[in-house]
Amino acid sequence: MKSSLFIAVALTALILPSAAFAQHAGHEGHGQSTETASPAPVNADDPHTGHGSMDHSAMDEDVSPGPLSETSAPPEAGSGPPRAADKIWGTDVMAHARHKEHGKHGNFPVLWVQADRFEAQLRQGNDGFLWDLQGYYGNPTSKLWLKSEGEGEFGEGVEDAEIQALWSKAVDPFWDLQLGVRQDVAGPSTTHAVVGLQGLAPYMFEVDAALFLSHRGDVTARIEGELEQRITQRLIVQPRAELVLSAQDLPQLDIGSGIDKVELGVRLRYEIIREFAPYVGVEQTWHVGNGADFRRAKGKDPSTTNYVVGIRFWF
Incomplete structure (x- = not known):
């Protein structure tokens, strides 16, 4: 009796799990046969069988194939007329529309004025002052620049001053070629033709370089560079350097041939x-070379340290 009961219980334990598995497989296969094939061996180097032999094809059906897998443009693409809309709307209408859209995307005149340096200079002896103003009116590729720079001593008046009027043309996304005239309005009256290059060098250095040819045939050059580094959103440190060169001695202007003046400074x-x-x-x-000798002959110091206080503004 006990052996018969034991056999019945054992058969039930074997039959019930098999039936439950068969029923579950039928639901998973939506009515398909419950017979399964032996799994294929997994090759980790095979992209189709690696990662647990998972089939991702169903998961990727709704995913974009990406730009590398998209169909290339047909051969006839771009073969039509460049101004096809002109045949529908007319040449004059489309020319006006293109000009209007061009203006909306940056090709409109802008007025900009900046006092880059407007300062008092505190030094041993007589304190001085300096201004460095510039501005332009024009569009991104063509501008009229006006620049003015000068310095002097309090109680003594203006020592050096100049005004430049330059036409500027973009020759690169970050560089403008400038042509124009410079007039010295303090000291010996001198008129110069100007050829310059102004723009943004790598690592965000702002550069303004110019070559001057005076009406007397004198050739001089000036290179200015500065860099703005933000410490915070409002606090900025600005190193600056200037180099003045001359092709000949100009005693009346206290300028010597070669490198005449080197200027290094930093402003916060x-x-x-x-x-x-x-x-x-x-x-x-520092005034160096013959320029330093010219200044000493007039009782001027060829080397000067200035502590500056000023205002920088633009509109």
Whole structure:
């Protein structure tokens, strides 16, 4: 009796799990046969069988194949007329529409004026002052520039001053070629033809280089460079360098041939608003070569340290 009961229980334990598995497989296969094939061996180097032999084809059906798998443009693409819309709307209408859209995307005139340096210079002896103003009116590729720069001593008046009027043309996305005239309005009256290059060098260095030919045939050059580094959103440190060169001695202007002046400085400014920023700084100027001798002959110091306080603004 006990052996018969044991056999019945054992058969039930074998039959019930098999039946449950068969029923579950029928639901998973939506009525398909419950017979299964032996799994294929997994090759980890095979992209179709690696990663647990998972079949991702069903998962990727709704995913974009990406730009490398998309169908290339047909051969006839771009073979039509370049101004096909002109035949529908007319040449005049489309020319006006293109000009209007061009203007909306940056090709419109802009007026911009900036005082890059407008400062008092505190130094041993007589304190001085300096201004460096520039501005332009024009579009991104063609502008009229006006520049003015000068310096002097308090109580002594203006020592050097100049005004430049330049036509500027973009020759590269970050560089403008400038042609024009410079007039010295303090010291010996001199008119110069100007050829310059102004723009943004690698690592965000702002460069302004110019070659001057005076009406007397004198050739001089000036290269200025500066870099703005933000410490915070409003606090900015600005190193600056200037180099003045001459092809000949100009005793009447205290300029010597070769490298005449080297100027290095740094300014720290705080932007109260973006358009208005007071600053403090220090600047060292060296006159070298014959230029230093000309200055000594007139009782001037060829080397000067200036502590500067000023305002930088633009609109």
